[in-house]
Amino acid sequence: MKNVLITNIFGIGDVLFTTPLIASLKKEVKGISVDYLCNARTRDVVESDPDIDEIFVYEKDEFVRMWRESKIHCLKALYGLFSAVRQRRYDAVFDFTLSREFGLFFALAGIPRRIGLDYRKRGIFLTDRVALTAFEGRHVVEHYLDLLERVNVPASEKEMQLVPEEADLEWASAYMKEKGIRRGYIVAVIPGGGASWGAQASRKQWGAEGFLRAADILTAQGVKTALLGAPAEAGLCRDIAGRMKEAPAVVENSLTLKQYIALLSRCDLVLCNDGGPLHIAAALGIRTVSIFGPVDEKVYGPYPVSDKHRVISAAGLPCRPCYSRFKLPECGHDNRCLTDIAPETVAEACLELLGIGK
Incomplete structure (x- = not known):
């Protein structure tokens, strides 16, 4: 596992909650490359994590706007994102979208290991599922870190990462x-x-x-x-x-x-x-x-x-x-x-x- 994608399309806190997992991957897996797919609002947060190599942006509202204005233009933009992800030939994706659609997206992009949280049976396209009813009883960060067990990587880092330029x-x-x-x-x-x-x-x-x-x-x-x-x-x-x-x-x-x-x-x-x-x-x-x-x-x-x-x-x-x-x-x-x-x-x-x- 040398080339990994992390995806979280939610808010600032949700993105920061993934950073201990990323830091653990960087520490424990020598030479690993970690890319990130986020929304536009959190891009600057992702850019402020030195462990991230490349960033993709998915902005749902922008795609909805494009779909209303021109379905062809929207489909071209979606295909551009799909092609960019597919060309990276990822070994694995850690999928925090809780989304059936993104699971299919990553399967079609040819990512062999798709690791994520299976919320309300939306993880049908995941290869490695961790069942999730809700985030409760312990911190969201710890729920996220559970996914490392699926790839036999210890959760050695617990601090969130953010480094201003x-x-x-x-x-x-x-x-x-x-x-x-x-x-x-x-x-x-x-x-x-x-x-x-x-x-x-x-x-x-x-x-x-x-x-x-x-x-x-x-x-x-x-x-x-x-x-x-x-x-x-x-x-x-x-x-x-x-x-x-x-x-x-x-x-x-x-x-x-x-x-x-x-x-x-x-x-x-x-x-x-x-x-x-x-x-x-x-x-x-x-x-x-x-x-x-x-x-x-x-x-x-x-x-x-x-x-x-x-x-x-x-x-x-x-x-x-x-x-x-x-x-x-x-x-x-x-x-x-x-x-x-x-x-x-x-x-x-x-x-x-x-x-x-x-």
Whole structure:
């Protein structure tokens, strides 16, 4: 096994969860080449893993758009991707798509070993199946690492991998100097996230008021804050910044993903919801305080478990976590798993991790 493809077409966290498997392959199999098939949104994350050799991009929305505009053009684009994969003559693919269609795609591309998770009998075209009912009981990373057993490779690496490019790190340093951040603690406050949940993203977000009050407590202790988010979250960040007692050092919603990664690497701590920013910070080795509501932190939390990461969740609620088997039920409890979390508790966790007030 010298030429391997990894495929994951989901969000930032899902892609980062595959990186310990990739690092294990690189460490244990001498001379192995590892390529990756991902979506457009996560390409910059994949490019920031030095263990990846070549990248293919599959963007479902783009293919849907092309199909509507020109079926011939769409089929040509799909065939181009198919041909590129087939020409690489892979020995194996680790397929994390949970998709019957991708299984067929890789079989037709002539990949002899197709190793993946068999969810709801969608693994019909896999040659090596690991049955999956849901990600539960242990972290997603560990479910992914189970696939290495099928190729007799030990799971020797457990840390997620993410290495910012030097040019982006230089940009981040210059950016912080421009904003007057030269000394003292800087905490990235990220009130949004959860893009992969689409319209239900708000169900896993703590809310503006909580982040506002926690940020005010931090700034009162001399901590500088950087309010960060995606372009669609500019209004949320401006709202919080405009009501803070002391203005944040940075309010930024226009960064590229690589700039975002580099800027987080220059922060002392990241305060965020459950989602991609949390896993970026964890992969960078940055301290985190994360808010978990309906999702089980034992399955989707910062990995590996470490004293550098503090998860805050509401205690005493028998209904949480309610997200299970890839489904989020309607909430009959006014989202108490998030609204019951006190900003003082969150801010205290941040200060403790920073070693302030001991």
